[in-house]
Amino acid sequence: MRILLVALALLSFPVLAQSKPAAPAPQPPKPDTSFLQIMEAQFFRSGHPRSTNFTPDAKTVFFLRNAPNTHVQSLFAFDVATGQTREFLTPEALLKGAEETLSAEEKARRERTRTRTRGFSFYAWSEDGEKLLVALSGKLYVVASASGKVTELKTGPGAITPTFSLDGTQVAYVRDNDVYRVDLATNTERRVTTGGTPEKTHGLAEFIAQEEMYRFSGYWWSPDAKALAYTESDTSGVEKLTLVDASNPEQGAQQLSYPRAGKANARVRLGVIPVTGGKTTWVSWDAEKYPYLATVTWPKNGPLTLLVQNRTQTEELLLAADVKTGRTRTLHVEKDEAWLNLDQTFPSWLEDGSGFLWYTERSGAPEVELRDSSGKLVRSLVPPEAGFQQLVGYVEKEDTLYFLGGPHTPERYLWRVQRGGKPTRVTTGGPAMEAGKMSRQGEAFIVSSEGPTSLRHTVVMKADGSRVGDIPSLAKPPPFQPRLEVRQVGKEGFWTSLVRPRNAKPGVKLPVIVEIYAGPGTTMVRQNLVEHLLSQWMADQGFLVVKLDGRGTLLKASPKDRKPKYVFAEALLEEQVAALRALAQVVPELDLNRVGITGGSHGGYMSALAVLKRPDVFKAAVAVSAVADWRDYDTHLTERFLGLPQEHPEAYEQSSLLTHVKAGSPMGKLLLIHGTADDNVFFTHALKLSDALFRAGQPHEFLPLSGMTHMVFDPAINERLWARTVGFFKEHL
Template sequence: MRILLTALVLLSAPVLAQPPSPPKPESVPKPTSFFRQLQETRSFNSGRPVGATVTPDEQTLFFLRNSATSNALSLHAFDVATGQSRELLTPESLLQGAEETLTPEEKARRERMRMNSRGFSNYTLSDDGKKLLMGLSGKLFVVERASGKVTELKTGPGVIDPRLSSDGTQVAYVREHDVYRLDLATNTERRVTKGGTAEKTHGLAEFIAQEEMYRFSGYWWSPDAKALAYTESDTSGVEKLSIADTGNPAQGAQQLSYPRAGKANARVRLGVIPVTGGKTTWVNWDAEKYPYLATVRWPAKGPLTLLVQNRHQTEEVLLAVDVKTGRTTPLLVEKDDAWLELDQTFPHWLEDGSGFLWGTERNGAPELELRDATGKLVRSLVPPDAGFGGLVGYVEKEETVYFVGGTNSAERYVWRARKGDKPTRVTTGGPALESARLSPRGGLLVVTSEGPKSMRSTVVLKADGTRVGELPSIAKEPPFQPRLEVRQVGKERFPTSLVRPRDAKPGVKLPVIVEIYAGPGTAMVRQSMASHLTAQWMADQGFLVVRLDGRGASPTADAKLRKPKYDFPKVLMDEQVAALRALAAEVPELDLNRVGITGGSHGGYMSALAVLTRPDVFKAAVAVSAVTDWRDYDTHLTERFLGLPDEHPDAYAQSSLLTHVKAGQPMGKLLVIHGTADDNVFFFHALKLSDALFRAGQSHEFLPLSGMTHMVYSDPQVTERLWEHTMRYFKQHL
């Protein structure tokens, strides 16, 4: 991440209709160490195990863990037989005291992945379980498990996305815009692809794939380790936008290929090349009709498979590839009147290549299907009414699927379904949010869980639910427990959460702060202690802090509620207002005459929209990293919701904040906060909004964060000052 620790500058718009009185000294929160603790402990998650991987023999489980106040991850091993853990490898031992460094390309990739950890941010276990591949500070290391021998690989500089071949004899990676491979026996590298440039990269996922499709790789090993499939991403026709570090004017501007809505995307094609280099066989599909290469799979048995989408994201085709000729054969076609959701888990090919698992919403809600090798439906494994949330694993010999989900959007559990029977829970207790990984043989489950009164913990279970042990945590615990209440309100059963001050008195009305994101189909209300720590700090300043989900947050909701098209901002805002009023009907302490709202990214957009279009409800907003005009945001996400600008200009006009900025029109108080180095929602979004408000004579405040990216809460000091300023603003205006 490109973080510059420079001073924050607070700018107020010169035109103020009625300048607000300065807050009384006692109304401003005193400086607190809570946010410094929050950042130094990565929200009290440092020291908790992550990235668990089970060996093929199910005897050992590897995981990453850092110290309680560090973000540098080291490698640990859990012995299944004894339940004991030990540290295997640390970043310090490999770097021998040298400082860890990251290339600009790797920093950008981590920004897309929302990753702020250091050290061993990831690792790979070979298919036979004998080797570990570790990446650190642009260098690669291979660990032989039997002997413990560590070998530094002789790669050139700037290695990105390293991965072992299936037979564990080679490593592939990207550097200098091309795909390389290194032979482990001789520790020598060879350039596989040639001709890659900054504007025509080989083996790297383009911006849209990383940011919106969650496809972070651009190359794939063949199962026999003799070939590689790779993308060529040509951004020469993509509009170039500049990011300048205004606090460092001598540094110059950075040029980025950024496809704004309605404009040109990167042109992406897929090729297959021998690992020894040579001629590329290009894969053929109708790229004019289906320009988005969404997903690529090359299973151990089964064809090289790719999923391609049309520009409107209303139709996609799953294709099997003949790698000798590049010809493709359709396996299935999916269509949706609104848009198709992507899940990089699918297709999940069976070990024998006889078929694959497929996720679909064809029947109104998420569903898991089993299909044969030709794409023909065999049967439904998880029905649409089960609340399927994600695949954990499939045990073929038992015809048993494990998945996470449930019909309550505020909770998530691990479920098991045998041979198409009704799903049953693997775990007990709750409320909780669970995620899981299944071992390759299906004998072990690694379940991570958190709840309203507990932080994240990870246990190892046998597939039948019998407990094996727990991965040890050395994390610091938060200094308080949120006073969290989760309920469904109104006849619509809106999911809501409420955090009260710890010294709140029954019956005493308090001002309200709504925390919002409200992307279509996104749930904010969660039975989670970790996600409400900041809310409790805010509440203790004398507020009731609430989160409100629309009906579309439920995985089993009607498709039109889950996928509001074209007028989605109004639909989502109306749902927020209805949920707020329904909650107030049950909680009389909510003072609906004093309601503020805040959020980041899409939540920042909704916060600004709230005070512009519903000042009767929302009196003040703090909008962080907000989109101002959707014509200035990226193609894949924007066009999914609004269509193409030329085809639906009214949808873009009504969704733009600028449309709702009018002279003399009532609006709530607004504080705009934005990082100057944001390469996702560019800083000019905030400038456009502030300029429009200024010209309309509308009072507002503007806080630019010098050198900060879209991840504005990544620096402890900045985070502390941001929240202090946010609460000062709400105390002043509510």
């Protein structure tokens, strides 16, 4: 204490003989605002044109766009002839100063579609291009494209999922669990279905359809606009789970129909009803053997078509329905020993109804076939080696198919296949990730492209590749560019990405953070700037940040590697280890003695599994919204990978995190983070895992996010969450 006082005295009374001009007081370091910039600018995609679509005559491109400082989207029009852009419609013009409100059903739909914007999130054209339909704040509006006149439809409150009839004279929608329509000539609302209840909805896609099948509609117009096909989803037999947000007890409990693996699903049937109401004709198929109604389409020239799957998703039937009798005939049967992947674009019926395009993985990789109206194979249009990812369009008169994909999974381009020939690129340049849309007749395309050093850029171009003009973006440039390196490693050819600190020195070893999702068939490595901004922010804290794609994402992988049934978690984890070690062979700066791992949802599950099963490799993990036990997750996704728990209990046992929590076993450091209001991966997953760890005497940390769902959009909460994540890795690596 005495020495301290002397030192303080010396500091307080400097010796005059040695006095010098006082040095400027040290300035506190400037706060790092880059993270909040990333979040508030939605990864610098805020201000980009979204939901771009041609008008039916291809003369105009409409799109949604928000200003960078707001999440409210307005509707804009780009004139293809002049290249000029004008604001077409704003939410303020419709609301006239009122606040936007969302119904509980609309909030749930946006949760399923991962929509975070406000204002306009939807618009649609009538078939003739004369009318535009928009939804806002629970109300529907029709806009005359020529005059711009806006008419508010006289619907009851809470109308959702609206669509035009094909003749453009009516608009259908769902409210109060039934299907309604408005006759546009008289602006009169009429009820089509009756008897809908919260447990027996009419015209709404059930939870499984939205969350796992990506079928968001529950009704479809007939081509002549005289009838509607609709689903009746009966959840009365589905197990009810109680969702309670403990941080807001005054809100009470919410009962949700949630079908856990091995338990009852919603009973879904498809009916056809006249738009004037009356008797429903129910479509018949063997619903006991094929309980999943995966896809429905009613083409302009073709039958009402439905795709149904068996429960384990190893077999599906494509059926054509007789709308007068409800009887069905089989157009095609598709089978797979592991599971069948769904693509809602297919079947895609040809304009004249003479056949349809079909998606298959029968040859071990994605392929597109042309089949006639009876379902008979005509020929393959896109071969398995082409790397098909998404259909853009098919021009029948030229026998030309356009698709997105390519042989290298970190890149994606617009390709064409003419008359069964070899696929050729429409665009040039790269590396990049492209997206594209085709005009109705295939004379023009909207192509968006973003690369490792560039933000998204959207252009309108002709089929020959010539450029028409740019659709303007208001997105601000990020404050930095990621030091992104993409390479293939190892004899297996694993694709990997690496982001170094911007001040990294060659040869200096650094701890490693693995960012993971690793769902079967899901890629993480992409030639994309915005998807590595957060990686760069983490790397600048003193880490090497990597993403690793296993063999399950490779086009040339065997079906067994691409679809590791029953052992998918173990197989995917071992591939991460193999890819990491192969990367370290060519990047010596990776310190394999200090490796952490983090991810959300399935990535959260894989992160926790990594420190439980492979603590020799992964020393620390931050697991966000992790599934703890697959018996507590939904049927369609879980049973696709693991089968039914009654038939394969060993698969569920080995895949459960709870199985691998053992007293005295070595384990990496673990931080669990979970939203208390998550209705996808319930908060109980985190509670069960934390309880098992506690009972086993395994130290861990647990951070509940008060009131948060499966998505965390709040920039301030995200900032704290990621600061805590990086702090955890700094402490333990």
